[in-house]
Amino acid sequence: MTTTAASEKIGFIGLGLMGHGIAKNIVDKGYALTFLGRKNRAPAEDLLGRGAKEAATSRDVAVASDIVFICVTGSREVESIIRGPGGLKEGLKKGSVVVDCSTSDPTSTVALAAELKALGVDYVDAPLSRTPKEAWEGTLDAMVGASDAVFARLKPVLDTWAGRIVHIGDTGDGHRMKLLNNFISLGYAAIYSEALALAEKVGISPPRFDSVIRNGRMDCGFYQTFMRWTLEGDRDAHKFTIANAFKDLTYLESMAGSAGIANPLGNATKNAFAGAFVAGPDQYVPMLATHIGKVNGVDLTPTKDGKR
Template sequence: MTAKANERIGFIGLGFMGHGMARNIVEKGYALTFLAHRNRAPAEDMLKRGATEAATARELAERSTIVFLCVTGSRQVEEIVRGKNGLKEGLKKGSVVVDCSTADPTSTTALAAELAPLGIDYADAPLGRTPKEAWEGTLDTMVGASDAVFARLKPVLETWAGRITHIGTTGDGHRMKLLNNFLSLGYAALYSEALALSAKVGIPPRRFDSVIRGSRMDCGFYQTFMRWVLEGDRDAHKFTLANGLKDLTYLESMANNAGVANPLGNAAKNSFLGAVTAGTEEYVPMLPTYVGRINGVDLAPKPKKD
Protein backbone atom coordinates (compact mmCIF):
# COMPACT_ATOMS: atom_id res chain seq x y z
CA MET A 1 0.00 0.00 0.00
CA THR A 2 1.38 3.44 -0.88
CA ALA A 3 2.08 6.23 1.62
CA LYS A 4 -0.79 8.19 0.07
CA ALA A 5 -3.18 5.36 0.77
CA ASN A 6 -1.86 4.91 4.32
CA GLU A 7 -2.11 8.52 5.38
CA ARG A 8 -5.29 10.52 5.84
CA ILE A 9 -4.60 14.22 6.17
CA GLY A 10 -6.42 16.71 8.36
CA PHE A 11 -6.00 20.45 7.76
CA ILE A 12 -7.02 23.35 9.99
CA GLY A 13 -6.57 26.91 8.75
CA LEU A 14 -7.65 27.70 5.18
CA GLY A 15 -6.28 31.22 5.26
CA PHE A 16 -3.87 33.02 2.90
CA MET A 17 -1.28 30.23 3.14
CA GLY A 18 -3.38 27.27 4.20
CA HIS A 19 -5.80 27.29 1.27
CA GLY A 20 -3.00 26.79 -1.26
CA MET A 21 -1.30 24.17 0.90
CA ALA A 22 -4.50 22.16 1.36
CA ARG A 23 -5.31 22.43 -2.34
CA ASN A 24 -1.91 20.95 -3.24
CA ILE A 25 -2.29 18.09 -0.75
CA VAL A 26 -5.62 17.08 -2.32
CA GLU A 27 -4.55 17.58 -5.93
CA LYS A 28 -1.47 15.43 -5.39
CA GLY A 29 -3.43 12.44 -4.25
CA TYR A 30 -4.03 12.54 -0.51
CA ALA A 31 -7.41 12.19 1.17
CA LEU A 32 -8.01 15.39 3.15
CA THR A 33 -10.46 16.55 5.79
CA PHE A 34 -10.57 20.23 6.73
CA LEU A 35 -12.25 22.09 9.56
CA ALA A 36 -15.24 24.28 8.83
CA HIS A 37 -14.05 27.84 8.18
CA ARG A 38 -15.80 31.19 8.72
CA ASN A 39 -14.71 32.23 5.22
CA ARG A 40 -16.78 29.89 3.09
CA ALA A 41 -15.04 30.57 -0.23
CA PRO A 42 -11.91 28.42 0.50
CA ALA A 43 -14.10 25.75 2.09
CA GLU A 44 -16.38 25.52 -0.94
CA ASP A 45 -13.34 25.38 -3.22
CA MET A 46 -11.87 22.50 -1.21
CA LEU A 47 -15.17 20.59 -1.32
CA LYS A 48 -15.19 20.91 -5.11
CA ARG A 49 -11.67 19.46 -5.20
CA GLY A 50 -12.77 16.35 -3.29
CA ALA A 51 -11.91 17.23 0.31
CA THR A 52 -14.24 16.47 3.22
CA GLU A 53 -15.41 19.00 5.79
CA ALA A 54 -15.45 18.33 9.55
CA ALA A 55 -17.52 20.27 12.09
CA THR A 56 -15.03 20.07 14.98
CA ALA A 57 -11.32 19.52 15.52
CA ARG A 58 -12.15 16.29 17.33
CA GLU A 59 -14.07 14.96 14.32
CA LEU A 60 -11.21 15.94 12.02
CA ALA A 61 -8.71 14.18 14.31
CA GLU A 62 -10.77 10.99 14.32
CA ARG A 63 -10.58 10.86 10.51
CA SER A 64 -6.88 11.72 10.20
CA THR A 65 -3.43 10.21 10.70
CA ILE A 66 -1.54 13.49 10.11
CA VAL A 67 -3.05 16.85 11.07
CA PHE A 68 -1.63 20.15 9.78
CA LEU A 69 -2.33 23.40 11.63
CA CYS A 70 -1.91 26.70 9.80
CA VAL A 71 -3.33 29.30 12.18
CA THR A 72 -2.22 32.59 13.71
CA GLY A 73 -0.10 31.49 16.66
CA SER A 74 0.31 29.54 19.90
CA ARG A 75 -2.91 30.71 21.57
CA GLN A 76 -4.98 29.37 18.67
CA VAL A 77 -2.94 26.16 18.43
CA GLU A 78 -3.36 25.44 22.16
CA GLU A 79 -7.11 25.94 21.91
CA ILE A 80 -7.36 23.65 18.88
CA VAL A 81 -5.40 20.90 20.64
CA ARG A 82 -6.68 21.21 24.21
CA GLY A 83 -10.11 22.84 23.90
CA LYS A 84 -13.54 21.24 24.04
CA ASN A 85 -13.94 18.92 21.02
CA GLY A 86 -10.27 19.57 20.32
CA LEU A 87 -7.68 17.42 18.61
CA LYS A 88 -6.57 15.75 21.81
CA GLU A 89 -10.03 14.21 22.24
CA GLY A 90 -9.94 12.57 18.80
CA LEU A 91 -6.32 11.78 17.96
CA LYS A 92 -5.33 8.13 17.92
CA LYS A 93 -2.02 6.59 18.91
CA GLY A 94 0.41 6.88 16.00
CA SER A 95 -1.00 10.21 14.77
CA VAL A 96 1.16 13.25 14.07
CA VAL A 97 0.28 16.92 14.58
CA VAL A 98 2.26 19.34 12.40
CA ASP A 99 2.16 23.00 13.42
CA CYS A 100 2.85 25.22 10.39
CA SER A 101 2.05 28.48 12.18
CA THR A 102 4.71 30.79 13.59
CA ALA A 103 4.49 29.87 17.25
CA ASP A 104 6.21 30.27 20.61
CA PRO A 105 8.74 27.39 20.90
CA THR A 106 7.99 27.08 24.64
CA SER A 107 4.37 26.30 23.82
CA THR A 108 5.43 23.94 21.03
CA THR A 109 7.65 21.81 23.26
CA ALA A 110 5.01 21.79 26.01
CA LEU A 111 2.35 20.46 23.60
CA ALA A 112 4.78 17.82 22.31
CA ALA A 113 5.48 16.64 25.86
CA GLU A 114 1.75 16.55 26.64
CA LEU A 115 0.89 14.40 23.61
CA ALA A 116 3.88 12.05 23.73
CA PRO A 117 2.50 9.77 26.51
CA LEU A 118 -0.59 9.24 24.31
CA GLY A 119 1.59 7.94 21.46
CA ILE A 120 1.02 11.11 19.40
CA ASP A 121 3.98 12.84 17.73
CA TYR A 122 4.25 16.60 17.39
CA ALA A 123 6.28 18.42 14.75
CA ASP A 124 6.71 22.04 13.77
CA ALA A 125 6.99 23.06 10.11
CA PRO A 126 6.64 26.86 9.87
CA LEU A 127 6.57 28.46 6.45
CA GLY A 128 8.63 30.77 4.31
CA ARG A 129 7.56 32.80 1.26
CA THR A 130 4.05 34.02 0.36
CA PRO A 131 0.51 32.89 -0.54
CA LYS A 132 1.58 32.89 -4.21
CA GLU A 133 4.11 30.11 -3.51
CA ALA A 134 1.57 28.31 -1.29
CA TRP A 135 -0.76 28.09 -4.29
CA GLU A 136 2.08 26.99 -6.58
CA GLY A 137 3.32 24.35 -4.10
CA THR A 138 6.76 25.95 -3.75
CA LEU A 139 6.83 27.20 -0.16
CA ASP A 140 9.86 26.89 2.09
CA THR A 141 9.51 25.03 5.36
CA MET A 142 11.86 24.42 8.28
CA VAL A 143 10.92 21.25 10.15
CA GLY A 144 11.45 20.35 13.78
CA ALA A 145 10.88 16.61 14.23
CA SER A 146 12.62 13.34 14.99
CA ASP A 147 14.29 11.62 12.04
CA ALA A 148 11.52 9.01 11.87
CA VAL A 149 8.69 11.54 11.96
CA PHE A 150 10.43 13.73 9.38
CA ALA A 151 10.80 10.76 7.02
CA ARG A 152 7.08 10.05 7.40
CA LEU A 153 6.05 13.67 6.82
CA LYS A 154 8.36 14.43 3.91
CA PRO A 155 6.19 13.01 1.09
CA VAL A 156 3.25 15.13 2.29
CA LEU A 157 5.39 18.23 2.77
CA GLU A 158 6.61 17.82 -0.80
CA THR A 159 3.07 18.41 -2.08
CA TRP A 160 3.23 22.06 -1.03
CA ALA A 161 6.91 22.88 -0.36
CA GLY A 162 9.76 23.30 -2.81
CA ARG A 163 12.45 23.73 -0.15
CA ILE A 164 12.28 21.49 2.92
CA THR A 165 14.93 21.79 5.65
CA HIS A 166 15.03 19.37 8.58
CA ILE A 167 16.36 21.92 11.06
CA GLY A 168 16.35 19.77 14.22
CA THR A 169 14.07 18.34 16.88
CA THR A 170 10.57 19.52 17.82
CA GLY A 171 10.65 23.24 18.59
CA ASP A 172 13.66 23.97 16.40
CA GLY A 173 11.50 24.77 13.40
CA HIS A 174 9.72 27.50 15.34
CA ARG A 175 13.00 28.77 16.78
CA MET A 176 14.46 29.07 13.28
CA LYS A 177 11.29 30.70 11.96
CA LEU A 178 11.50 33.40 14.63
CA LEU A 179 15.10 34.07 13.62
CA ASN A 180 14.06 34.20 9.97
CA ASN A 181 11.25 36.64 10.76
CA PHE A 182 13.57 38.74 12.92
CA LEU A 183 15.62 39.33 9.77
CA SER A 184 12.69 40.03 7.45
CA LEU A 185 10.69 42.17 9.89
CA GLY A 186 13.88 43.93 10.94
CA TYR A 187 14.45 44.78 7.27
CA ALA A 188 10.89 46.11 7.12
CA ALA A 189 11.47 48.42 10.08
CA LEU A 190 14.84 49.53 8.68
CA TYR A 191 13.49 50.19 5.18
CA SER A 192 10.57 52.16 6.63
CA GLU A 193 12.80 54.43 8.71
CA ALA A 194 15.24 54.89 5.83
CA LEU A 195 12.40 55.85 3.47
CA ALA A 196 11.03 58.35 5.99
CA LEU A 197 14.45 59.94 6.51
CA SER A 198 15.08 59.92 2.77
CA ALA A 199 11.82 61.76 2.08
CA LYS A 200 12.45 64.19 4.92
CA VAL A 201 15.78 65.27 3.40
CA GLY A 202 14.27 65.63 -0.06
CA ILE A 203 14.92 62.27 -1.74
CA PRO A 204 11.57 60.68 -2.73
CA PRO A 205 11.00 56.91 -2.74
CA ARG A 206 11.54 56.41 -6.49
CA ARG A 207 14.92 58.10 -6.38
CA PHE A 208 15.83 56.14 -3.25
CA ASP A 209 14.85 52.94 -5.03
CA SER A 210 16.88 53.83 -8.13
CA VAL A 211 20.04 53.54 -6.02
CA ILE A 212 19.17 50.52 -3.86
CA ARG A 213 17.58 48.32 -6.55
CA GLY A 214 20.23 46.23 -8.27
CA SER A 215 22.88 47.13 -5.69
CA ARG A 216 24.37 44.93 -3.00
CA MET A 217 21.58 46.18 -0.69
CA ASP A 218 18.88 44.74 -2.95
CA CYS A 219 17.15 41.43 -2.22
CA GLY A 220 13.88 39.66 -2.94
CA PHE A 221 12.27 40.87 0.28
CA TYR A 222 13.18 44.49 -0.54
CA GLN A 223 11.59 44.18 -3.98
CA THR A 224 8.36 42.76 -2.60
CA PHE A 225 8.30 45.26 0.25
CA MET A 226 8.69 48.26 -2.05
CA ARG A 227 5.75 47.34 -4.25
CA TRP A 228 3.36 49.13 -1.86
CA VAL A 229 5.21 52.46 -1.73
CA LEU A 230 6.12 52.45 -5.44
CA GLU A 231 3.07 50.80 -7.02
CA GLY A 232 0.31 50.76 -4.41
CA ASP A 233 0.17 46.95 -4.60
CA ARG A 234 -1.58 46.06 -1.35
CA ASP A 235 -1.32 42.35 -2.11
CA ALA A 236 2.46 42.30 -2.66
CA HIS A 237 3.08 40.59 0.68
CA LYS A 238 -0.10 39.52 2.46
CA PHE A 239 1.37 39.24 5.95
CA THR A 240 -0.26 41.44 8.53
CA LEU A 241 1.43 44.00 10.74
CA ALA A 242 -0.35 42.38 13.70
CA ASN A 243 1.23 39.00 12.87
CA GLY A 244 4.61 40.70 12.56
CA LEU A 245 4.17 42.19 16.03
CA LYS A 246 3.18 38.77 17.38
CA ASP A 247 6.29 37.14 15.91
CA LEU A 248 8.62 39.81 17.28
CA THR A 249 7.00 39.38 20.70
CA TYR A 250 7.72 35.63 20.51
CA LEU A 251 11.30 36.47 19.51
CA GLU A 252 11.64 38.71 22.57
CA SER A 253 10.44 35.85 24.79
CA MET A 254 12.89 33.41 23.16
CA ALA A 255 15.77 35.85 23.65
CA ASN A 256 14.79 36.43 27.29
CA ASN A 257 14.65 32.69 27.94
CA ALA A 258 18.07 32.26 26.33
CA GLY A 259 19.56 35.18 28.27
CA VAL A 260 20.44 37.08 25.09
CA ALA A 261 20.17 40.86 24.77
CA ASN A 262 17.92 41.66 21.80
CA PRO A 263 17.89 45.47 21.41
CA LEU A 264 17.42 45.44 17.62
CA GLY A 265 14.56 42.97 17.91
CA ASN A 266 12.89 45.20 20.48
CA ALA A 267 13.38 48.26 18.27
CA ALA A 268 11.71 46.47 15.35
CA LYS A 269 8.92 45.26 17.65
CA ASN A 270 8.25 48.83 18.82
CA SER A 271 8.00 50.02 15.21
CA PHE A 272 5.35 47.38 14.52
CA LEU A 273 3.63 48.08 17.85
CA GLY A 274 3.26 51.74 16.98
CA ALA A 275 1.77 50.95 13.58
CA VAL A 276 -0.67 48.37 14.94
CA THR A 277 -1.91 50.58 17.78
CA ALA A 278 -2.28 53.48 15.35
CA GLY A 279 -4.52 51.37 13.11
CA THR A 280 -2.24 51.52 10.07
CA GLU A 281 -3.37 49.49 7.02
CA GLU A 282 -2.83 45.88 7.59
CA TYR A 283 0.12 44.44 5.66
CA VAL A 284 3.86 44.64 6.41
CA PRO A 285 4.81 46.69 3.29
CA MET A 286 2.48 49.42 4.60
CA LEU A 287 4.73 50.09 7.60
CA PRO A 288 6.41 53.07 5.83
CA THR A 289 3.02 54.81 5.68
CA TYR A 290 2.95 54.90 9.50
CA VAL A 291 6.64 55.70 10.00
CA GLY A 292 6.39 58.50 7.45
CA ARG A 293 3.28 59.94 9.07
CA ILE A 294 4.79 60.22 12.55
CA ASN A 295 7.80 61.96 10.99
CA GLY A 296 5.79 64.45 8.96
CA VAL A 297 6.27 62.95 5.50
CA ASP A 298 3.75 61.33 3.19
CA LEU A 299 4.86 57.86 2.06
CA ALA A 300 1.47 56.79 0.75
CA PRO A 301 1.77 55.37 -2.80
CA LYS A 302 1.87 57.97 -5.57
CA PRO A 303 0.92 57.43 -9.22
CA LYS A 304 4.00 57.08 -11.39
CA LYS A 305 4.53 60.12 -13.58
CA ASP A 306 5.43 59.67 -17.24
Protein backbone atom coordinates in the same frame (compact mmCIF):
# COMPACT_ATOMS: atom_id res chain seq x y z
CA MET B 1 4.08 9.29 -4.08
CA THR B 2 4.60 5.79 -2.65
CA THR B 3 1.72 3.45 -1.83
CA THR B 4 2.52 3.85 1.87
CA ALA B 5 2.45 7.63 1.62
CA ALA B 6 -0.78 7.60 -0.36
CA SER B 7 -2.46 5.61 2.40
CA GLU B 8 -1.93 8.43 4.91
CA LYS B 9 -5.16 10.28 5.64
CA ILE B 10 -4.56 14.00 6.11
CA GLY B 11 -6.44 16.48 8.27
CA PHE B 12 -6.22 20.26 7.95
CA ILE B 13 -7.23 23.10 10.26
CA GLY B 14 -6.77 26.74 9.25
CA LEU B 15 -7.92 27.68 5.75
CA GLY B 16 -6.56 31.22 5.81
CA LEU B 17 -4.31 33.01 3.33
CA MET B 18 -1.60 30.32 3.57
CA GLY B 19 -3.63 27.32 4.66
CA HIS B 20 -6.04 27.26 1.74
CA GLY B 21 -3.21 26.93 -0.78
CA ILE B 22 -1.45 24.25 1.26
CA ALA B 23 -4.62 22.20 1.66
CA LYS B 24 -5.41 22.59 -2.04
CA ASN B 25 -2.04 21.13 -3.00
CA ILE B 26 -2.37 18.21 -0.58
CA VAL B 27 -5.70 17.08 -2.03
CA ASP B 28 -4.69 17.81 -5.63
CA LYS B 29 -1.62 15.57 -5.21
CA GLY B 30 -3.81 12.59 -4.33
CA TYR B 31 -4.13 12.54 -0.55
CA ALA B 32 -7.45 12.00 1.20
CA LEU B 33 -8.11 15.28 3.02
CA THR B 34 -10.51 16.18 5.83
CA PHE B 35 -10.64 19.85 6.80
CA LEU B 36 -12.32 21.99 9.42
CA GLY B 37 -14.65 24.51 7.78
CA ARG B 38 -14.81 28.19 8.67
CA LYS B 39 -17.17 31.15 8.35
CA ASN B 40 -15.53 32.21 5.11
CA ARG B 41 -17.05 29.52 2.92
CA ALA B 42 -15.04 30.16 -0.26
CA PRO B 43 -11.99 28.01 0.72
CA ALA B 44 -14.26 25.22 2.02
CA GLU B 45 -16.34 25.14 -1.15
CA ASP B 46 -13.18 25.08 -3.25
CA LEU B 47 -11.76 22.10 -1.34
CA LEU B 48 -15.06 20.24 -1.44
CA GLY B 49 -15.05 20.68 -5.20
CA ARG B 50 -11.60 19.08 -5.32
CA GLY B 51 -12.76 15.99 -3.43
CA ALA B 52 -11.91 16.85 0.18
CA LYS B 53 -14.31 16.23 3.07
CA GLU B 54 -15.45 18.73 5.67
CA ALA B 55 -15.58 18.08 9.44
CA ALA B 56 -17.60 19.95 12.04
CA THR B 57 -15.01 19.95 14.87
CA SER B 58 -11.28 19.55 15.41
CA ARG B 59 -12.06 16.25 17.13
CA ASP B 60 -13.74 15.00 13.96
CA VAL B 61 -10.70 16.00 11.91
CA ALA B 62 -8.49 13.98 14.27
CA VAL B 63 -10.73 10.91 14.11
CA ALA B 64 -10.59 10.92 10.30
CA SER B 65 -6.82 11.54 9.98
CA ASP B 66 -3.37 10.02 10.47
CA ILE B 67 -1.57 13.35 10.06
CA VAL B 68 -3.17 16.68 11.03
CA PHE B 69 -1.81 20.04 9.86
CA ILE B 70 -2.61 23.24 11.76
CA CYS B 71 -2.07 26.61 10.09
CA VAL B 72 -3.43 29.42 12.27
CA THR B 73 -2.22 32.67 13.84
CA GLY B 74 -0.15 31.49 16.82
CA SER B 75 0.16 29.51 20.02
CA ARG B 76 -3.07 30.67 21.65
CA GLU B 77 -5.11 29.37 18.71
CA VAL B 78 -3.08 26.16 18.42
CA GLU B 79 -3.51 25.36 22.11
CA SER B 80 -7.26 25.89 21.84
CA ILE B 81 -7.49 23.62 18.79
CA ILE B 82 -5.62 20.85 20.58
CA ARG B 83 -6.84 21.16 24.18
CA GLY B 84 -10.22 22.87 23.88
CA PRO B 85 -13.69 21.28 23.91
CA GLY B 86 -14.13 19.18 20.79
CA GLY B 87 -10.38 19.53 20.22
CA LEU B 88 -7.81 17.29 18.59
CA LYS B 89 -6.86 15.54 21.85
CA GLU B 90 -10.33 14.04 22.02
CA GLY B 91 -9.92 12.28 18.68
CA LEU B 92 -6.23 11.62 18.06
CA LYS B 93 -5.17 7.98 17.72
CA LYS B 94 -1.89 6.50 18.91
CA GLY B 95 0.62 6.82 16.07
CA SER B 96 -0.89 10.03 14.73
CA VAL B 97 1.18 13.12 13.93
CA VAL B 98 0.17 16.75 14.50
CA VAL B 99 2.07 19.34 12.45
CA ASP B 100 1.94 23.01 13.44
CA CYS B 101 2.66 25.24 10.44
CA SER B 102 1.83 28.40 12.39
CA THR B 103 4.47 30.78 13.75
CA SER B 104 4.21 29.77 17.39
CA ASP B 105 6.00 30.28 20.70
CA PRO B 106 8.63 27.51 21.03
CA THR B 107 7.89 27.17 24.76
CA SER B 108 4.29 26.28 23.96
CA THR B 109 5.44 23.95 21.17
CA VAL B 110 7.70 21.93 23.46
CA ALA B 111 4.97 21.70 26.13
CA LEU B 112 2.39 20.46 23.60
CA ALA B 113 4.87 17.92 22.24
CA ALA B 114 5.37 16.42 25.72
CA GLU B 115 1.63 16.41 26.34
CA LEU B 116 0.85 14.58 23.10
CA LYS B 117 3.81 12.21 23.45
CA ALA B 118 2.09 10.77 26.52
CA LEU B 119 -0.79 9.81 24.21
CA GLY B 120 1.50 8.19 21.65
CA VAL B 121 1.14 11.15 19.26
CA ASP B 122 4.10 12.93 17.62
CA TYR B 123 4.12 16.72 17.45
CA VAL B 124 6.06 18.55 14.75
CA ASP B 125 6.67 22.23 14.05
CA ALA B 126 6.89 23.13 10.36
CA PRO B 127 6.50 26.91 10.04
CA LEU B 128 6.44 28.53 6.63
CA SER B 129 8.24 31.19 4.69
CA ARG B 130 7.12 33.11 1.57
CA THR B 131 3.62 34.30 0.69
CA PRO B 132 0.10 33.08 -0.21
CA LYS B 133 1.16 33.13 -3.87
CA GLU B 134 3.76 30.42 -3.21
CA ALA B 135 1.28 28.54 -0.99
CA TRP B 136 -1.09 28.28 -3.94
CA GLU B 137 1.73 27.29 -6.30
CA GLY B 138 3.08 24.66 -3.89
CA THR B 139 6.51 26.30 -3.60
CA LEU B 140 6.64 27.47 0.03
CA ASP B 141 9.71 27.14 2.24
CA ALA B 142 9.34 25.02 5.38
CA MET B 143 11.66 24.63 8.36
CA VAL B 144 10.82 21.43 10.18
CA GLY B 145 11.45 20.36 13.77
CA ALA B 146 11.00 16.59 14.09
CA SER B 147 12.81 13.34 14.74
CA ASP B 148 14.44 11.71 11.72
CA ALA B 149 11.82 8.97 11.54
CA VAL B 150 8.85 11.33 11.76
CA PHE B 151 10.40 13.70 9.24
CA ALA B 152 10.85 10.83 6.77
CA ARG B 153 7.17 9.94 7.21
CA LEU B 154 6.03 13.53 6.65
CA LYS B 155 8.35 14.40 3.76
CA PRO B 156 6.09 13.10 0.92
CA VAL B 157 3.20 15.20 2.23
CA LEU B 158 5.38 18.28 2.73
CA ASP B 159 6.59 17.86 -0.86
CA THR B 160 3.06 18.50 -2.11
CA TRP B 161 3.15 22.13 -0.98
CA ALA B 162 6.78 23.11 -0.32
CA GLY B 163 9.55 23.75 -2.81
CA ARG B 164 12.28 24.02 -0.17
CA ILE B 165 12.21 21.92 3.00
CA VAL B 166 14.89 22.12 5.69
CA HIS B 167 14.93 19.60 8.54
CA ILE B 168 16.34 22.05 11.07
CA GLY B 169 16.33 19.79 14.15
CA ASP B 170 14.01 18.37 16.78
CA THR B 171 10.56 19.60 17.75
CA GLY B 172 10.74 23.26 18.80
CA ASP B 173 13.67 24.07 16.51
CA GLY B 174 11.36 24.86 13.60
CA HIS B 175 9.61 27.59 15.56
CA ARG B 176 12.88 28.87 17.01
CA MET B 177 14.31 29.20 13.51
CA LYS B 178 11.13 30.80 12.19
CA LEU B 179 11.35 33.54 14.83
CA LEU B 180 14.96 34.18 13.82
CA ASN B 181 13.95 34.26 10.16
CA ASN B 182 11.18 36.77 10.89
CA PHE B 183 13.50 38.86 13.06
CA ILE B 184 15.71 39.33 10.00
CA SER B 185 12.88 40.02 7.54
CA LEU B 186 10.95 42.34 9.85
CA GLY B 187 14.19 44.05 10.81
CA TYR B 188 14.69 44.75 7.10
CA ALA B 189 11.15 46.15 6.95
CA ALA B 190 11.84 48.53 9.85
CA ILE B 191 15.14 49.67 8.31
CA TYR B 192 13.61 50.19 4.86
CA SER B 193 10.74 52.17 6.39
CA GLU B 194 12.99 54.50 8.40
CA ALA B 195 15.39 54.91 5.49
CA LEU B 196 12.53 55.85 3.14
CA ALA B 197 11.21 58.39 5.64
CA LEU B 198 14.64 59.95 6.11
CA ALA B 199 15.26 59.94 2.36
CA GLU B 200 11.99 61.79 1.68
CA LYS B 201 12.78 64.25 4.47
CA VAL B 202 16.11 65.18 2.85
CA GLY B 203 14.63 65.40 -0.64
CA ILE B 204 15.24 61.93 -2.09
CA SER B 205 11.96 60.45 -3.32
CA PRO B 206 11.15 56.71 -3.07
CA PRO B 207 11.75 56.14 -6.83
CA ARG B 208 15.16 57.82 -6.62
CA PHE B 209 15.99 55.84 -3.46
CA ASP B 210 14.97 52.66 -5.27
CA SER B 211 17.10 53.47 -8.32
CA VAL B 212 20.21 53.03 -6.17
CA ILE B 213 19.19 50.06 -3.99
CA ARG B 214 17.54 47.92 -6.68
CA ASN B 215 20.04 45.69 -8.54
CA GLY B 216 22.79 46.72 -6.13
CA ARG B 217 24.36 44.79 -3.26
CA MET B 218 21.58 45.84 -0.86
CA ASP B 219 18.85 44.44 -3.11
CA CYS B 220 17.05 41.19 -2.30
CA GLY B 221 13.73 39.48 -2.94
CA PHE B 222 12.24 40.80 0.29
CA TYR B 223 13.21 44.37 -0.60
CA GLN B 224 11.52 44.09 -3.99
CA THR B 225 8.32 42.73 -2.48
CA PHE B 226 8.35 45.33 0.28
CA MET B 227 8.80 48.24 -2.12
CA ARG B 228 5.85 47.33 -4.32
CA TRP B 229 3.53 49.06 -1.83
CA THR B 230 5.40 52.36 -1.67
CA LEU B 231 6.27 52.47 -5.38
CA GLU B 232 3.16 50.92 -6.94
CA GLY B 233 0.47 50.90 -4.27
CA ASP B 234 0.25 47.11 -4.53
CA ARG B 235 -1.60 46.21 -1.33
CA ASP B 236 -1.28 42.49 -1.99
CA ALA B 237 2.46 42.41 -2.65
CA HIS B 238 3.21 40.82 0.74
CA LYS B 239 0.06 39.70 2.54
CA PHE B 240 1.53 39.35 6.02
CA THR B 241 -0.30 41.47 8.57
CA ILE B 242 1.29 43.98 10.89
CA ALA B 243 -0.61 42.25 13.72
CA ASN B 244 1.14 38.94 13.00
CA ALA B 245 4.49 40.68 12.65
CA PHE B 246 4.07 42.29 16.07
CA LYS B 247 3.01 38.94 17.56
CA ASP B 248 6.10 37.20 16.16
CA LEU B 249 8.43 39.89 17.51
CA THR B 250 6.80 39.48 20.92
CA TYR B 251 7.57 35.74 20.74
CA LEU B 252 11.15 36.62 19.73
CA GLU B 253 11.50 38.87 22.77
CA SER B 254 10.31 36.04 25.02
CA MET B 255 12.73 33.57 23.42
CA ALA B 256 15.65 35.97 23.84
CA GLY B 257 14.70 36.58 27.47
CA SER B 258 14.52 32.85 28.17
CA ALA B 259 17.91 32.36 26.54
CA GLY B 260 19.41 35.19 28.61
CA ILE B 261 20.56 37.24 25.62
CA ALA B 262 20.24 40.98 25.07
CA ASN B 263 18.13 41.65 21.97
CA PRO B 264 18.15 45.46 21.49
CA LEU B 265 17.64 45.32 17.72
CA GLY B 266 14.76 42.90 18.12
CA ASN B 267 13.15 45.23 20.65
CA ALA B 268 13.68 48.24 18.38
CA THR B 269 12.02 46.37 15.52
CA LYS B 270 9.14 45.32 17.78
CA ASN B 271 8.65 48.94 18.87
CA ALA B 272 8.48 50.07 15.23
CA PHE B 273 5.69 47.58 14.62
CA ALA B 274 3.95 48.32 17.93
CA GLY B 275 2.97 51.81 16.79
CA ALA B 276 1.81 50.53 13.43
CA PHE B 277 -0.17 47.77 15.15
CA VAL B 278 -2.12 50.31 17.18
CA ALA B 279 -2.75 52.42 14.08
CA GLY B 280 -3.86 49.60 11.79
CA PRO B 281 -3.26 45.94 12.78
CA ASP B 282 -4.90 44.54 9.63
CA GLN B 283 -2.56 46.39 7.32
CA TYR B 284 0.29 44.48 5.72
CA VAL B 285 4.01 44.70 6.53
CA PRO B 286 5.05 46.92 3.56
CA MET B 287 2.61 49.55 4.85
CA LEU B 288 4.93 50.08 7.83
CA ALA B 289 6.75 52.61 5.62
CA THR B 290 3.62 54.77 5.38
CA HIS B 291 3.20 54.68 9.16
CA ILE B 292 6.85 55.53 9.90
CA GLY B 293 6.65 58.37 7.41
CA LYS B 294 3.49 59.76 9.01
CA VAL B 295 5.06 59.68 12.50
CA ASN B 296 7.94 61.73 11.12
CA GLY B 297 5.82 64.22 9.21
CA VAL B 298 6.59 62.64 5.83
CA ASP B 299 3.98 61.49 3.30
CA LEU B 300 4.97 58.09 1.91
CA THR B 301 1.50 57.28 0.64
CA PRO B 302 1.87 55.46 -2.70
CA THR B 303 1.38 57.57 -5.77
CA LYS B 304 -0.85 56.81 -8.73
CA ASP B 305 -0.33 58.67 -11.99
CA GLY B 306 1.93 61.02 -10.07
CA LYS B 307 -0.73 61.85 -7.46
CA ARG B 308 -1.17 60.68 -3.85
